[in-house]
Amino acid sequence: MFGHPRDSEGQEDHWIPLSDLMTGLMMVFLLVAASYMTDMEIANYKIRKIAVRYSEVHDALYRDLAREFRNDLPRWGAELHRDLSIRFREPDVLFTTGSDALNPRFKAILDNFFPRYIAILDSKKYRHSITEIRIEGHTSSFWNKGTPPNSDAAYFNNMALSQARTRSTLLYVMELPAVSGERPWLKRVLTANGLSSSRLIYRSDGREDPVRSQRVEFRVKTDAASRIARIIEVAK
Known part of the structure; x- marks a missing residue:
């Protein structure tokens, strides 16, 4: 008790x-x-800081490209897009049908365009933000009369053609005397990418536009995505 x-x-x-x-x-x-x-x-x-910085670089680069080429793009049959791609959209100017040899007119355009383009991208203002300059080759889904459009044969034939065309374009611009001083940097960032018919352009009615789908684009990639990925990895 x-x-x-x-x-x-x-x-x-x-x-x-x-x-x-x-x-x-x-x-x-x-x-x-x-x-x-x-x-x-x-x-x-x-x-957030990188996103703001990327937006600032993106907008400034767009303005500089627009200012530099505003009088030339219409006569070249080209256009600048907000994603910083410059699209050469007249296939008859670029290559002969089925060939990867640059037409004389396209060579003349590149002689004028590419050194000025690289002078902007390789400037102190942008050089360290750029990770890749892509030369992209695009085709329609058609190959020839004996090959159905959108078939595997048409896709693979167009893949080989678009890759050959971007390599020809890269080889030509890399050999331009006006960019010889930037060649070491260009070897690190300039790439050739043949994409066949994987990114078609469509008309307003939803049908493929085979003429506009055949094009060459110069596209810029910055280091924003890789920086964000590194931050997320460290924060895990």
């Missing part, structure tokens, strides 16, 4: 350290959570 108070005191003696332990664990949890939130906030801040 008289042992119960002693037992209660013993239980209280055990509960006090246990409550302290729970409090300590809760504090550790809160510190870990706070640290995690701080890391995530820092990562989000860095991502």
Whole structure:
């Protein structure tokens, strides 16, 4: 009968350290959570900062390209898009049907266009933000009368043709004397990409536009995506 108070005191003696332990664990949890939130906030801040920087570089580069080529693009049969691609959209000017040899008119355009284009991209303002300059070759889904459009044969034949055309274009512009000083940098960033009919252009009624689908595009990629990926990886 008289042992119960002693037992209660013993239980209280055990509960006090246990409550302290729970409090300590809760504090550790809160510190870990706070640290995690701080890391995530820092990562989000860095991502937002890169996004703002990318937008600034993107918009400035678009303005500089538009200013440089605004009088030339119409007579070249070309157009500048907001994604920073410059599209040469008149297939008869570019190549002979079924050939990867550059037409004289296209060579003359590249003689004028490419050195001025690279002078902008390789300037101190943009050079360190650019990871790739893509020469893209695109075709329609047609090959010849004996090959059904959108067939595997048409796709693979057009793939070989578009790849050959972009290689011919890359070889020609790399050999231009006006860009000889930028050649080491161009070897790191300039690529040739034949895409066959994978990115067709369509008319307003939803049908393929076979003429406009045949084109050569110069496209710029920046380091924004790779920087964001590195931040996310570190924050994991």
